[in-house]
Amino acid sequence: MTQKTMHTSDFRPLDVQAIRGDFPIFSDTPPLAFLDSAASTQTPRPVVEAMDAYYDTYRSNIHRGIYRISEEATEQHENARKKLAHLINAPRTSQIVFTRNTTESINLVAYSWGSINISQGDEIVLTDLEHHSNLVPWQMLAQRTGATLRYLEITDQGLLDFTQLQDLLSEKTKLVAITHVSNVLGTINPIQSVIDAAHAAGAKVLIDAAQSVPHFHVDVQQLDCDFLAFSGHKMCGPTGVGVLYGKLDLLEEMPPFLGGGSMIRSVERDISTYADVPAKFEAGTPSIAEAIGLGAAADYITQAGLASIHVHEQELIKYAHDRLQDIEGITIYGPAPHQKAGVISFNIDGIHPHDVAGILDTHNIAIRAGHHCAQPLMKKLDVIATARASFYLYNTLEDVDRLYEALQKAQALMIRRKQ
Ligand code: PMP
Numbered sequence: 001m002t003q004k005t006m007h008t009s010d011f012r013p014l015d016v017q018a019i020r021g022d023f024p025i026f027s028d029t030p031p032l033a034f035l036d037s038a039a040s041t042q043t044p045r046p047v048v049e050a051m052d053a054y055y056d057t058y059r060s061n062i063h064r065g066i067y068r069i070s071e072e073a074t075e076q077h078e079n080a081r082k083k084l085a086h087l088i089n090a091p092r093t094s095q096i097v098f099t100r101n102t103t104e105s106i107n108l109v110a111y112s113w114g115s116i117n118i119s120q121g122d123e124i125v126l127t128d129l130e131h132h133s134n135l136v137p138w139q140m141l142a143q144r145t146g147a148t149l150r151y152l153e154i155t156d157q158g159l160l161d162f163t164q165l166q167d168l169l170s171e172k173t174k175l176v177a178i179t180h181v182s183n184v185l186g187t188i189n190p191i192q193s194v195i196d197a198a199h200a201a202g203a204k205v206l207i208d209a210a211q212s213v214p215h216f217h218v219d220v221q222q223l224d225c226d227f228l229a230f231s232g233h234k235m236c237g238p239t240g241v242g243v244l245y246g247k248l249d250l251l252e253e254m255p256p257f258l259g260g261g262s263m264i265r266s267v268e269r270d271i272s273t274y275a276d277v278p279a280k281f282e283a284g285t286p287s288i289a290e291a292i293g294l295g296a297a298a299d300y301i302t303q304a305g306l307a308s309i310h311v312h313e314q315e316l317i318k319y320a321h322d323r324l325q326d327i328e329g330i331t332i333y334g335p336a337p338h339q340k341a342g343v344i345s346f347n348i349d350g351i352h353p354h355d356v357a358g359i360l361d362t363h364n365i366a367i368r369a370g371h372h373c374a375q376p377l378m379k380k381l382d383v384i385a386t387a388r389a390s391f392y393l394y395n396t397l398e399d400v401d402r403l404y405e406a407l408q409k410a411q412a413l414m415i416r417r418k419q
Contacts, residue, residue: 080295
């Protein structure tokens with residue numbers, strides 16, 4: 001992360017035990033060691049309670065009913081939008097478009113912005129680190145329009161090779177779409193430099209912030225990014241809701257993505273006029289409870305303190321590197337701990353990562369194994385899959401110790417099985 005995006009004003013050590021008390025899933029003995037937050041986090045009580053309050057006391061559709069509970073639902077839904085705007089320091093609440101997830105946010109831009117801005121011969125710059133969500137929509141756009149995808153590669157250390165950036169950017173470049181944090185290697189990309197260089201070349205920038213907004217301060221005004229996408233379920237919120245932030249002039253000139261109710265101003269038989277942003281992009285009944293839950297999640301991580309979450313994860317990732325590198329035959333992928341978020345991908349000689357994850361599960365430890373929706377990156381690393389542990393505000397050093405000990409046992413078990 002660049003120093004510019006790292007606020008320290010809200011730093012105070014996390015009270016991890018108090019935080020864990022908010023998550024009923026950790027109340028078993030021994031507790032679940034949940035090391036898969038990069039896929040989806042757990043949900044604290046205040047988020048569930050905010051959604052329960054909607055269902056129990058004011059469930060109704062929004063923006064329509066002229067009655068008390070519908071007005072309350074509308075108010076709570078729009079309040080959540082304000083909380084999300086505040087979280088990323090968006091200049092206006094209307095720049096927060098609710099979507100289903102990061103994937104839908106990126107598809108919205110690829111379809112809508114792409115349809116009026118990309119044509120034959122244009123170039124879109126991606127990186128080796130992209131999740132399929134920030135890759136396939138651009139492939140589809142390139143196939144529709146005749147545009148070309150170009151890739152900023154990574155070094156052997158898993159860092160973006162900035163020496164290539166200037167060569168990649170030209171007057172043909174219309175967009176740079178880049179992940180803030182790699183979901184596989186944990187690499188924190190210096191996106192400020194990418195944004196500045198892309199803008200100097202006249203290109204727009206979309207940030208896939210699925211792995212950054214939940215973990216440290218992201219300030220869209222400071223970054224000056226054009227679009228930013230993230231998911232609720234990776235930041236203590238519910239599934240089924242995500243966010244697209246966009247610069248207002250861009251959102252205003254973009255055509256709608258989906259047509260239907262809520263996104264119109266007036267409809268005639270052959271033609272319609274569309275509502276202002278964000279409604280223009282929110283056709284149909286939205287995920288109301290989920291948006292309200294996401295607002296509560298934004299409050300939750302803000303109250304914990306994003307700087308505190310980041311520092312806590314730094315401690316965990318450093319400790320995980322220190323411990324895991326002692327395991328014989330382990331390969332840890334990606335850069336040094338200080339250049340990454342709380343994600344550690346690894347393989348152990350002679351054990352398939354799926355077996356690693358399966359054995360850890362018998363110790364009540366949840367990690368992920370597979371290609372992590374990043375097949376081109378797997379190819380680059382010359383592996384078919386990795387095991388991945390990822391951390392969040394509720395993880396402890398004991399979780400790392402349990403991971404280490406269970407990996408040792410998994411290795412011993414596999415050696416015995418092969419004898
Ligand atoms: N981008 C990154 C970097 C991710 O880690 C993920 C989720 N693994 C996504 C995009 C897609 O998120 P979602 O499935 O919520 O759309």
